[in-house]
Amino acid sequence: MPRQPQSEFPSPVFITETADLEALCARLRMEPFVTIDTEFIRERTYWPELCVVQLGGVGDVAVIDAQAEGIDLASLGALLADPSVVKVFHAARQDVEIFLLMFGATPVPIFDTQVAAMVAGFGDQVGYDALVSALTGAQIDKSHRFSDWSARPLSASQLAYAAADVTHLRSVYKKLLERLTQDGRIDWVEEEMAALTNPGLYQADPEAMWLRLKLRPSGRRQAGLLRAIAAWREREAQRVNIPRGRLVKDEAIPEIAALAPDSVEGLTRARGVTRGFAEGKSGLSLLAAIAAAKALPENELPELAPRERDGPRPSPALLALLRVLLAAKSEEHGVAPRLLASSDDLDRLATEDTPSVPATQGWRRRMFGEDAMALKEGRIALATRGKRIRLVQLGANDTAEDAA
Structure with missing residues (x-):
């Protein structure tokens, strides 16, 4: 494919001084949109460590050293909070989380080109380089994808790589906006962007972390232990600033809950727990959390959802039909299946009479959603026409044999 000439974009500048950043942000606040990306490291820490921020405007492309000595990023925060400037990201969640932690608020308004591409028919979670290639014909240099962005000085090739993330993004944004406007789907994207600017999306509740592990407790008492251990891990990982999985691995949590230790010796019986950890500040605080959970009265233990009490399971045949319908609708409308309905949406559609899930809203x-409910209730059927799936409306007198 032809390579988009770099001369179409302004030459990038490297900003290390507060005054230069303030001047840049003042100019960008006069524009209708600005493209944004970040480079950070998180492999060894719980909290992301911001290293570089890239900003792109009509006449400016800048790579900002977020770790430069004495630099004040307040003007960047003001730009992100300016409602008159659209902030354009690709795969925005980690970037937005960083800015929420730094400035106490999410950028508004935002436009995520990855989400918009899913609405526009580019598939599920399309990568930035693939999207740039599809929409502009440019090829993205991937050589610095795994750079250590905390090391200084940054090389000229690193700066060029970082700048490319916001230069090509301008063209991608414009082309996606044009396509979505023509297809009448801008309001769909706006619904998704509203969700991405909700601070609650990025603020993990330690008391709910055990639910993410998708464990099947044998009863409410064990559920209380699982909740307490997972909540302790989340808070302790934040306190010592290490990844939660390095503190205690996921698979160790149910084992510790089963042991329910009340001593250092008991805690060391869990696989992966060293005596040094058990005797240290973290281990002792974990034992305290377990003791507190064991002392909880029955009415303060977690309620188990019906599905966790071996309630009705989705019919495999009905789930298969819903998946076929989902694939057909995705193909018909050119929207990624995952954006239409998640696996949990399909499970609940199959088991609940009136499921309140994203697939049944907006x-x-x-x-x-409407056709999924009609399929489940027997008001429509699926048939084939050539190589495509079509829906068949069933009348009041139509019958079908129940599957055994």
Whole structure:
């Protein structure tokens, strides 16, 4: 494919001084949109360590050294909070989380080109380089994808790589906006962007972390232990600033809950728990959390959801039909299946009479949810026409044999 000439974009500048950043942000606040990316490291820490921020405007492309001595990023925060400037990201969640932690608020308004590409028919979670290639014909240099962005000085090739992330993004944004406007899907994207600017999306509740492990406790008492251990891990990982999995691995949590130790010796019986850890500040605080959970009265233990009490399971045949319908609707409308309905949405559609899930709300309901409910209730059927799936309306007198 032809390579987009770099001369179409301004030459990038490297900013290490507060005054230069303030001047840049003042100019960018006069524009309708600005493209943004970040480079950070998180492999060894719980909290992301911001290293570089890239900003792109009509006449400016800048790589900001977020670790430069004495630099004040307040003007960047003001730009991110300016409602008159659209902030354009690709795969925005980690970038938005960083800015929420730094400035106490999410950037507004935002436009995530990865989400927009899913709405526009580019597939599920399309990568930035693939999207740039599809929409502009440019090829992205991947050589610095795994650079250590905390090391200084940054090389000229690193700066060029970082700048490319916001230069090509301008072209991608414009082309996606044009396509979505023509297809009448801008309001769909706006619904998704509203969700991405909700601070609650990025603020993990330690008391709910055990639910992410998708464990199946044998009863409420064990559920209380699982909740306490997972909540302790989240808070302790934040306190010592290491990844939660390096503190205690996921698979160790149910084992510790089963042991329910009340001593250092008991805690060391869990696989992966060293005596040094058990005797240290973290180990002793974990034992205290377990003791507190064991002392909880019955009415303060977690309630188990019906599905966790071996309630009705989705019919495999019905789930298969819903997946076929989802694939057909995705193909018909050119929208990524995952954006229309998640696996949990399909499970709940199959088991609940009136499921309150994203697939039954807003534009998803019109595109998929209404037909999914009609299929489950026997008001429509699936058939083939050539190589495509079509829906067949069933009349009041139509019958079908129940699957055994």
